[in-house]
Amino acid sequence: SVPPGVLPLCRQLLAWGRAPRQLPGLPLAQCRAFSNNKIMVELDESSGVATMKFKSPPVNSLSLDFLTEFCISLEKLENNRACRGVIITSAVPKIFSSGLDITEMCGKSTEHYAEFWRAVQEMWLRLYSSNMVTVAAVNGSSPAGGCLIALSCDYRIMVENPKFSIGLNEAQLGIVAPFWFKDTFVNVVGHRVAERSLQLGSLHSAPEAHRLGLVDELVPDEKLQEKTGAVMAQWLALPDHARQLTKSMMRKAVLDRLVAHREEDIQNFISFISKESIQKSLRMYMEMLKKKKG
Amino acid sequence: SVPPGVLPLCRQLLAWGRAPRQLPGLPLAQCRAFSNNKIMVELDESSGVATMKFKSPPVNSLSLDFLTEFCISLEKLENNRACRGVIITSAVPKIFSSGLDITEMCGKSTEHYAEFWRAVQEMWLRLYSSNMVTVAAVNGSSPAGGCLIALSCDYRIMVENPKFSIGLNEAQLGIVAPFWFKDTFVNVVGHRVAERSLQLGSLHSAPEAHRLGLVDELVPDEKLQEKTGAVMAQWLALPDHARQLTKSMMRKAVLDRLVAHREEDIQNFISFISKESIQKSLRMYMEMLKKKKG
Amino acid sequence: SVPPGVLPLCRQLLAWGRAPRQLPGLPLAQCRAFSNNKIMVELDESSGVATMKFKSPPVNSLSLDFLTEFCISLEKLENNRACRGVIITSAVPKIFSSGLDITEMCGKSTEHYAEFWRAVQEMWLRLYSSNMVTVAAVNGSSPAGGCLIALSCDYRIMVENPKFSIGLNEAQLGIVAPFWFKDTFVNVVGHRVAERSLQLGSLHSAPEAHRLGLVDELVPDEKLQEKTGAVMAQWLALPDHARQLTKSMMRKAVLDRLVAHREEDIQNFISFISKESIQKSLRMYMEMLKKKKG
Numbered sequence: 001s002v003p004p005g006v007l008p009l010c011r012q013l014l015a016w017g018r019a020p021r022q023l024p025g026l027p028l029a030q031c032r033a034f035s036n037n038k039i040m041v042e043l044d045e046s047s048g049v050a051t052m053k054f055k056s057p058p059v060n061s062l063s064l065d066f067l068t069e070f071c072i073s074l075e076k077l078e079n080n081r082a083c084r085g086v087i088i089t090s091a092v093p094k095i096f097s098s099g100l101d102i103t104e105m106c107g108k109s110t111e112h113y114a115e116f117w118r119a120v121q122e123m124w125l126r127l128y129s130s131n132m133v134t135v136a137a138v139n140g141s142s143p144a145g146g147c148l149i150a151l152s153c154d155y156r157i158m159v160e161n162p163k164f165s166i167g168l169n170e171a172q173l174g175i176v177a178p179f180w181f182k183d184t185f186v187n188v189v190g191h192r193v194a195e196r197s198l199q200l201g202s203l204h205s206a207p208e209a210h211r212l213g214l215v216d217e218l219v220p221d222e223k224l225q226e227k228t229g230a231v232m233a234q235w236l237a238l239p240d241h242a243r244q245l246t247k248s249m250m251r252k253a254v255l256d257r258l259v260a261h262r263e264e265d266i267q268n269f270i271s272f273i274s275k276e277s278i279q280k281s282l283r284m285y286m287e288m289l290k291k292k293k294g
Numbered sequence: 295s296v297p298p299g300v301l302p303l304c305r306q307l308l309a310w311g312r313a314p315r316q317l318p319g320l321p322l323a324q325c326r327a328f329s330n331n332k333i334m335v336e337l338d339e340s341s342g343v344a345t346m347k348f349k350s351p352p353v354n355s356l357s358l359d360f361l362t363e364f365c366i367s368l369e370k371l372e373n374n375r376a377c378r379g380v381i382i383t384s385a386v387p388k389i390f391s392s393g394l395d396i397t398e399m400c401g402k403s404t405e406h407y408a409e410f411w412r413a414v415q416e417m418w419l420r421l422y423s424s425n426m427v428t429v430a431a432v433n434g435s436s437p438a439g440g441c442l443i444a445l446s447c448d449y450r451i452m453v454e455n456p457k458f459s460i461g462l463n464e465a466q467l468g469i470v471a472p473f474w475f476k477d478t479f480v481n482v483v484g485h486r487v488a489e490r491s492l493q494l495g496s497l498h499s500a501p502e503a504h505r506l507g508l509v510d511e512l513v514p515d516e517k518l519q520e521k522t523g524a525v526m527a528q529w530l531a532l533p534d535h536a537r538q539l540t541k542s543m544m545r546k547a548v549l550d551r552l553v554a555h556r557e558e559d560i561q562n563f564i565s566f567i568s569k570e571s572i573q574k575s576l577r578m579y580m581e582m583l584k585k586k587k588g
Numbered sequence: 589s590v591p592p593g594v595l596p597l598c599r600q601l602l603a604w605g606r607a608p609r610q611l612p613g614l615p616l617a618q619c620r621a622f623s624n625n626k627i628m629v630e631l632d633e634s635s636g637v638a639t640m641k642f643k644s645p646p647v648n649s650l651s652l653d654f655l656t657e658f659c660i661s662l663e664k665l666e667n668n669r670a671c672r673g674v675i676i677t678s679a680v681p682k683i684f685s686s687g688l689d690i691t692e693m694c695g696k697s698t699e700h701y702a703e704f705w706r707a708v709q710e711m712w713l714r715l716y717s718s719n720m721v722t723v724a725a726v727n728g729s730s731p732a733g734g735c736l737i738a739l740s741c742d743y744r745i746m747v748e749n750p751k752f753s754i755g756l757n758e759a760q761l762g763i764v765a766p767f768w769f770k771d772t773f774v775n776v777v778g779h780r781v782a783e784r785s786l787q788l789g790s791l792h793s794a795p796e797a798h799r800l801g802l803v804d805e806l807v808p809d810e811k812l813q814e815k816t817g818a819v820m821a822q823w824l825a826l827p828d829h830a831r832q833l834t835k836s837m838m839r840k841a842v843l844d845r846l847v848a849h850r851e852e853d854i855q856n857f858i859s860f861i862s863k864e865s866i867q868k869s870l871r872m873y874m875e876m877l878k879k880k881k882g
Contacts, residue, residue, distance in 0.1 A: 078822040133406040154420045154493065171834050174827040182837055191775045194799060199742065199831050200823065213486060235494065239468040239575075243493050246465050249476055281827075448787065481779045507780060529788065533762040533869075537787050540759050543770055544783040 020142045030266050031261060040091060041073050048084035049232055050077050052059075055091035059098035062145045066101070067119040074126050085133035085171050085232050088153060094164070099144030106282045117269040120145070121262060123182060128152040129255050131237075131244045133235040137228045138215060142166040143203055144177075150215070151184045154235060154247070157228055160218035162205045167214070170200030174281040176272070178265060183254040189213050332360045334385060335367050338476045342378035343526055344371050344426075349385035353392035356439045360395070361413040368420050372469040378534060379427035379526050382447060383518075384434050388458070395437030399567050400576045411563040414439070415556060418474060422446040423549050431522045432509060436460040437497055438471075444509070445478045448529060448541070452524055454512035456499045461508070465495030468575040470566070472559060477548040484505050626654045628679060629661050631827070636672035637820055638665050638720075643679035649688035650733045654689070655707040662714050672821050672828060676741060677812075687732030693861050694870045701849035706856040708733070709850060712768060716740040716845050719832045721823040725816045726803060730754040731791055732765075738803070739772045742823060742835070745816055748806035750793045757800070762869040764860070766853060771842040775880030777801050777852050 003191045025258075027148075038056040043049075052073060054060040077083045077114040090096045104116045127134065127149065141164050142150055150156050150166065158164065168185055170177040191210050197204070209215045210214055219227045235243070258265065272278060332350040337343075346367060348354040356364075371377045384390045398410045421428065423442065428447040435458050436444055444450050444460065452458065462479055464471040471479075471492055479488045487506050491498070503509045513521045529537070552559065566572060602858045626644040631637075640661060642648040650658075665671045692704045715722065715737065722741040729752050730738055732840055738744050738754065746752065758765040765773075765786055772784045781800050785792070797803045807815045825832070846853065860866060 155490070171826050171830040174830045176830050176833045176837070179837060184566075187489070189486070190484055190778055190839070192777070195775070195835075196743070198806075198834045198838065199826070201826060201830070216490075238465050238493070238495060241571075242465040242468045242470050242495075245470045246492045249470065249473060250485070250492065277829075391856050449784070483780070484778055496777070510784075532787070532789060535865075536759040536762045536764050536789070539764045540786045541783075543764065543767060544779070546788065 013190060019084075019204060038069050039073055041077070043077070043083055044082070045082050047233075048082060048236065049229075050083050050086045052086055052088050053091040054089070054097055057092050059095045060090055060092050060146070061098045061101040062120070063101035064104055064116050064119055067116075067123050069079065071122050071126055074130065078126075078131060083132065085135070085236055086130070087135050087137055087228055088149060089137035089228075093140065095140040095146075096136075096138045096142035096164075096166075097146030097149060098141075099148075102282055102286055106279060106286065110270055110274065111250075113270045113273055114266050118262075121180075121265065124148065124152060124184070125255065125258065128184065128251055129248070131240075131247075133232060133243070135228055135232050135235070137196050137224055138164070138166060139224055140164055141203075143169050147214075148181050148184060151188050153156070155217075155231055156215040157217045157219055157224065157231060158206050158209060158215040159221045159224055160206050160261045161221065162207055164206050165203040166206070166209045167201075167203040168198055169201040171199060172203075173201070173285055176270070177199065179261075180254065180258040180265075183257065187251075187254060233250045332363050333367055335371070337371070337374070337377055337465040338580035339376050341527075342376060342530065343523075344377050344380045346371075346380055346382050347385040348383070348391055353389045354384055354386050354440070355392045355395040356414070357395035357419075358398055358410050358413055361410075361417050364418050365420055368424065372420075372425060377426065379530055380424070381428070381429050381431055381522050381526060382443060383522075387434065389434040389440075390430075390432045390436035390458075390460075391440030391443060392435075393440045393442075396576055396580055400573060400580065404564055404568065407564045407567055408560050410559050412556075415474075415552060415559065418442065418446060418478070419549065419552065422545055423480065423542070425534075425541075427526060427537070429467050429522055429526050429529070431518055432458070432460065433515065433518055434458055435497075437463050440509075442475050442478060445482050449511075449525055450509040450520065451511045451513055451525060452500050452503060452509040453515045453518055454500050455515065456501055458500050459497040460500070460503045461495075461497040462492055463497050465493060466497075467495070467579055469572065472563070473555075474548065474552040474559075477551065481545075481548060513534070597677070605616045626657050627661055631668070631671055633670050635821075636670060636824065637817075638671050638674045639681040640665075640674055645680050648678055648680050648734070649686045649689040650708070650711075651689035652692055652704050652707055655704075655711050659710050659714055661708070662718065666714075666719060668684070671720060673723070673824055674718070675723050675725055675816050675820060675838070676737060677725035677816075681728065683725075683728040683734075684726045684730035684752075684754075685734030685737060686729075687734045687736075690870055690874055694867060696765050696856055698701055698862065701858045701861055702854050705854045706850075708770075709846060709853065712736065712740060712772070713843065713846065716772065716839055717836070717839050719828075719835075721820060721831070723816055723823070725812055725818050726752070726754065727809065727812055728752055729791075731757050732761075735802075736769050736772065739776050743805075743819055744803040745805045745807055745812065745819060746794050746797060746803040746810045748794050748811055749809065750795055752794050752795045753791040754794070755789075755791040757784055757789040759787060761789070762790075763866065766857070767849075768842065768846040768853075771845065773838070775842060801842065808861055 029169075038054070040051075040053040040055055042051050042053075052070075056063075056066055060066070064091055074086070077086055100120065105113065136150040136153040136156045137174070138150050138156060138158040140159070143165070147166050147168050158166065168177045170181075182194065182198060185198065189212055196202075197212070204212060204214060206215070206218055210218050217227070217231075331548065332348070334345075334347040334349055336345050336347075346364075350357075350360055354360070366378070371380055394414065399407065402410075428449075430444040430447040430450045432452040433451060434446050434453070437459070439463050441460050462471045462475055464475075476488065476492060479492065483491070484507055490496075491506070498506060498508060500509070502511055504512050511521070511525075607834075626642070628639075628641040630639050640658075644651075644654055648654070662674070665674055688708065693701065696704075718724050722743075724738040724741040724744045726738050726744060726746040728747070731753070735756050746754065756765045756769055758769075770782065773786065777785070777800055784790075785800070786863055792800060792802060794803070794806055798806050805815070805819075814870060
């Protein structure tokens with residue numbers, strides 16, 4: 001139902017730079033058609049709180065389409081004065097997000113890798129710098145890029161199910177989390193926990209994640225919505241302007257670092273992911289996943 | 295009882311730069327007359343430990359006069375070879391210091407804002423870089439600038455009364471803690487705790503402050519003096535020179551950052567505080583405080 | 589049994605720069621003769637795990653000879669494709685390493701101080717940047733430079749004997765830990781714990797070290813070997829390449845800082861250690877140690 005050409009156009013717009021808000025005549029309206037495809041967005045105008053619910057089964061993987069939709073949805077909320085906070089959660093049982101879609105990184109063209117990586121960067125730049133209060137309601141497992149989304153929010157509440165795990169487990173797949181994943185992680189858990197967890201590619205169970213400070217709070221599944229609402233209300237009680245300036249002060253150094261090295265980071269990603277050895281690991285990993293399902 | 299012209303003179307001296315110690319002929323003796331006005335200073339020459347006791351009721355707010363006196367008192371102790379350590383505490387019941395005096399930031403001239411902000415910077419630069427051992431004996435609540443004073447010491451002991459609170463709550467008032475408040479805070483509690491606490495403008499009860507590492511130790515009121523003395527003795531057991539170089543190594547990066555951006559920081563403060571919206575919030579806040587008292 | 593001239597030659601090779609691996613024709617074979625002098629090295633080729641056991645009684649102090657041997661041993665393992673991990677431990681009861689050998693810093697020539705300090709830097713640069721998994725099995729006390737060795741590993745397991753202590757206690761001796769000791773420490777325990785511990789020159793008992801995060805795990809003496817092997821196996825389960833790149837990403841900033849300031853750091857050390865007051869403290873300290881023994 002998306003008119004042909006719109007998706008690439010939107011991607012192109014995103015690709016133009018750090019601050020599409022300043023682009024002349026961004027035709028966001030055109031994007032509305034697919035904006036509720038992989039992510040359900042609901043805005044409660046009375047409270048000013050939006051909910052972004054990932055519903056891209058089976059595992060909410062971050063494909064180029066998903067990331068594009070994520071950025072556009074966030075952009076629309078950011079520009080909507082009625083919206084002051086956003087809750088990010090999943091509509092898929094047991095999984096928050098499985099992280100970057102490996103099929104986007106396997107057997108594709110250099111141009112595709114560049115477009116995909118720019119979309120990953122864009123997602124993080126927007127979410128980590130969002131003026132809205134962002135709360136992750138982590139209601140399932142959340143490896144790699146899924147964990148990054150949670151880490152980029154202002155607050156993380158996780159369902160206390162010990163079967164749910166979260167972490168930047170890239171090293172387990174033979175790949176390396178980029179420096180800005182690492183910077184975001186260090187800002188949350190500190191240097192030592194990040195060093196150990198990243199080197200081991202650890203996936204931490206919910207209780208362990210809480211102990212390490214990776215998530216702020218654990219709640220039983222049935223209390224998640226209530227608790228998330230209460231936390232959001234607490235953060236929204238602050239004057240927006242002061243809170244936003246404070247957030248920006250805390251996060252600016254790390255955001256600036258990616259902005260300054262964005263093209264270099266894309267080239268690094270391309271040359272790394274294009275290596276035959278890496279392609280081979282990823283293919284093996286995908287085979288393994290298929291067999292698991294079958 | 296201060297001869298007219300002395301206070302502005304002393305302020306001027308402070309305003310001349312980072313290291314008045316190197317100024318030719320600093321007439322500190324002239325200042326002695328008012329040095330015991332808002333802050334009681336006692337030096338025990340046998341132990342080499344001075345006590346600075348804030349006695350500026352009702353709430354030890356950091357007015358321009360208070361800050362000037364604080365800087366001069368600290369400077370005198372710093373230059374006194376008989377003094378190796380200083381305990382900072384309050385003579386006013388239930389309050390350590392309420393932080394920056396809002397009346398100095400409300401309805402005043404640009405010149406006044408500049409002078410005031412330079413005095414706030416000066417206070418922090420001197421205290422955070424002090425060669426003396428500095429121990430905060432936090433015997434009451436300590437919001438905003440009061441919290442900064444405690445954070446700038448080498449060690450913080452707080453009375454375990456859960457009614458006493460401490461924190462950088464600027465965001466609650468619609469204002470933003472400057473970057474060097476933030477840097478000092480991050481150096482004590484780490485990035486994540488600082489990010490959350492600053493965005494929420496949290497005032498933490500004594501037990502919570504201890505749990506977060508914002509204060510090092512809690513003691514019952516009646517043990518405060520004894521414990522503070524014991525901690526001071528422990529720190530003074532180290533050779534001064536090695537301890538001072540170590541302290542400087544730990545704090546230099548953060549101190550240098552303000553020194554490098556001092557004038558810019560003053561201009562930022564002036565343009566922020568001069569905004570009609572900010573002036574309005576501060577007036578409302580003062581009204582609220584007055585009604586509370588009344 | 590070392591042919592005359594070989595030891596200075598090897599030192600010279602080490603002194604040539606950061607990356608002897610790239611030197612043409614490094615005659616490491618020549619060094620083999622003394623490589624098992626102060627440090628026992630055993631490589632289990634089936635597991636790919638080497639053990640470096642300090643056996644330089646009475647206290648495994650880091651003399652120039654010890655450091656030279658340490659660097660050469662590490663280099664040989666690093667270049668041996670059969671070796672993927674190294675366990676560092678002590679063959680001397682109750683002591684892991686007592687740190688830098690004070691006799692190398694006392695009453696020697698400027699040239700000697702420079703050579704010694706370059707060897708200390710070299711040891712840290714190689715260990716902290718090692719591509720191998722490095723696990724410290726701390727089976728005794730570990731002050732100052734001994735603590736640095738432990739801090740530079742990927743993981744620290746300590747025998748839970750409360751009589752064993754560990755810490756950067758330089759300030760107690762009237763000297764100052766160099767900035768890269770401090771950086772390494774901050775990366776492990778965070779800024780606040782490092783600031784307090786360095787200023788006080790604290791030696792932490794094993795349980796306290798564990799509480800502060802200075803060591804990762806405590807075990808009874810008789811379980812040390814088993815536990816160390818299990819931890820090593822866990823780290824070796826990761827693909828080397830991804831783990832190595834991740835480690836390098838975490839440690840690069842701190843390593844680069846010393847590389848950029850290496851000569852300056854040597855000059856600082858020489859001018860500090862050459863001071864008569866420092867020489868006097870060190871002589872007194874050595875006298876005290878002699879009397880203790882006697």
